[in-house]
Amino acid sequence: MRQAKIERVTQETDVSLEIGLDGPPAGEIDSGLPFLDHMLAQLVRHGRFLLNVKAAGDLQVDVHHLVEDVGITLGMAFKKALASHVGIERYGSAFAPMDETLVHLVLDVSGRPYLAFAPEDLQVIGEAGGVNVYHLREFLRGFTNHAGVTMHLRVLAGREAHHVIEASFKALARALYAATRITREDLPSSKGII
Numbered sequence: 001m002r003q004a005k006i007e008r009v010t011q012e013t014d015v016s017l018e019i020g021l022d023g024p025p026a027g028e029i030d031s032g033l034p035f036l037d038h039m040l041a042q043l044v045r046h047g048r049f050l051l052n053v054k055a056a057g058d059l060q061v062d063v064h065h066l067v068e069d070v071g072i073t074l075g076m077a078f079k080k081a082l083a084s085h086v087g088i089e090r091y092g093s094a095f096a097p098m099d100e101t102l103v104h105l106v107l108d109v110s111g112r113p114y115l116a117f118a119p120e121d122l123q124v125i126g127e128a129g130g131v132n133v134y135h136l137r138e139f140l141r142g143f144t145n146h147a148g149v150t151m152h153l154r155v156l157a158g159r160e161a162h163h164v165i166e167a168s169f170k171a172l173a174r175a176l177y178a179a180t181r182i183t184r185e186d187l188p189s190s191k192g193i194i
Contacts, residue, residue: 001020001022002020002021002022002081002082002083002180003018003019003020003021003050003081004018004019004076004077004078004079004080004081005017005018005077006018006073006076006077006080008069008072008073008076010065010069012057012058012061012065012066012069013055013056013057013058013065013066013069013070014055014056014057015053015054015055015069015070015072015073016052016053016054016055017051017052017053017054017055017070017073017074017077018050018051018052018053018077019049019050019051019074019077019078019081020049020050020051020081021049021078021081021082021180022050023048023049023050024050025044025045025047025048025049025050026044026050027044027049027050027051027052027053028052028053028054029041029044029051029052029053030053030054030055031053031054031055031056031057031066031070032055032056032057032059032066033057033059033063033066033067033129033130033131034129035128035129035130035131036063036066036067036070036129036131037053038129038166039131039165039166039169040053040070040169042166042169042170042172042173043169043172043173043176045173046170046173046174046177047172047173047174047176047177048177049173049176049177053070055069055070055073057069063130063131063135064135064138067131067135067138067139068135068138068139068141068142069142070139070142071138071139071140071141071142071143072142072143072145072146073146074142074143074146074147075142075143075144075145075146075147075148075149076146076147078143078146078147078149078176079146079147079148082109082180084187085109085111085187085188085189085194086185086186086187087182087183087184087185087186087187088109088179088180088181088182088183088184088188089178089179089180089181089182089183089184089188090108090109090110090179090188090189090194091106091107091108091109091178091179092106092107092109092174092175092176092177092178092179092180093105093106093107093175093178094170094171094172094173094174094175094178095171096167096168096170096171096174097167098158098163098166098167098170099158099163100157100158100160100163101155101157101158101160101163101164101167102155102156102157102158102167103119103153103154103155103156103158103164103167103168103171104153104154104156104171105151105152105153105154105168105171105172105175106151106152106175107149107150107151107152107172107175107176107179108149108150108151108179109147109148109149109179109180109194110148110149110150110194111148111193111194112148112150113144113145113146113147113148113149113150114144114150114151115137115140115141115144115145115151115153116151116152116153117137117140117141117153118152118153118154118155119133119136119137119153119155119164119168122155122158122159123159124155124158124159124160124161124164125159125160125161126160126161126162127161128161128162128165128166131161131165132161132165133161133164133165136164136165136168140153140168140172148194153168153171155168
């Protein structure tokens with residue numbers, strides 16, 4: 001089973017996270033931030049992952065630390081669950097519409113962390129439950145840096161934060177699902193290592 005559990009405790013947050021890449025699509029999510037819980041639930045539903053999250057953070061300061069640290073912990077667990085990377089598809093791509101919004105997310109489970117984040121170029125406005133597009137960037141940056149994933153996120157239409165963020169999480173879920181499927185017997189790299 002491709003599963004991992006990570007606990008990460010800092011002076012700002014306390015995050016305990018379990019992921020199962022092969023499901024079942026279920027889990028209990030309680031970050032203390034309802035909108036973040038709603039976004040993580042998209043990974044369960046559209047990525048078909050098992051995901052248990054228990055987190056607490058200094059929300060009296062801001063949501064930033066919690067959102068970023070959950071992204072970091074998710075990335076650490078994702079990398080651990082993939083282990084050797086043997087057999088995975090490696091690449092994933094997904095479009096996700098939400099009303100007026102359309103996002104496209106492409107990723108490569110390459111071992112090389114990189115985030116190309118375009119939503120801020122479109123001046124996405126507002127926030128949802130205290131979370132805005134800059135928090136989305138920090139979540140994805142934490143995830144990519146610790147999972148070893150190259151990710152490109154583009155907003156093709158839409159400027160309202162709730163829809164942009166939610167469509168981004170749905171596209172992330174679908175792209176991660178595609179990239180982590182076992183479709184071969186070898187390592188998907190001509191270098192022989194990821």
